[in-house]
Amino acid sequence: MFHKFFSRLVRSKLPIVILALIAAILIYQFHDTIYVGDAPLEITRAVSNEERQVGLLGYNALAENHGILFVFDNEGRYPFHMVGMKFAIDFIWISGDGTIVDITPDAQPQLANVPNDKVKFYWSALPAKYVIEVNAGWARRHNVRVGTHVSRL
Numbered sequence: 001m002f003h004k005f006f007s008r009l010v011r012s013k014l015p016i017v018i019l020a021l022i023a024a025i026l027i028y029q030f031h032d033t034i035y036v037g038d039a040p041l042e043i044t045r046a047v048s049n050e051e052r053q054v055g056l057l058g059y060n061a062l063a064e065n066h067g068i069l070f071v072f073d074n075e076g077r078y079p080f081h082m083v084g085m086k087f088a089i090d091f092i093w094i095s096g097d098g099t100i101v102d103i104t105p106d107a108q109p110q111l112a113n114v115p116n117d118k119v120k121f122y123w124s125a126l127p128a129k130y131v132i133e134v135n136a137g138w139a140r141r142h143n144v145r146v147g148t149h150v151s152r153l
Helices: 002-011 014-029 049-054
Strands: 031-036 039-046 066-076 089-094 100-107 128-135
Antiparallel strands (some): 031 039, 066 128, 089 100, 089 128
């Protein structure tokens, strides 16, 4: 199912526009603050499949100390990609108990028309229940490391 959605998304710009509008509405409506170690982070929760598929698509930038928190039902190794993104981000992978299990720094955007076989996917080294996307370098600037605890998830 993910592959079919992704194929259609890459081939047509209309879904990107629609998804960007949905993302804008969701980010405007559902803000919350969590703490990554001692660093406060204003987040938007992406809980449903639709919210997770939209993510940060359509955004030109992300405000400092803002991010999106992807919430999954179970711990697992969930694939993320950067197709159609306009800026680099850090992925912060978090276990069900709130412990950071992996950090992928400085993931670079890929063009929306990249062939499917050239899409770069990102996974955590260990299973994660939560994934945070923040501006590239945010984790380094806030001294966030594997083992750091995230509260108020």
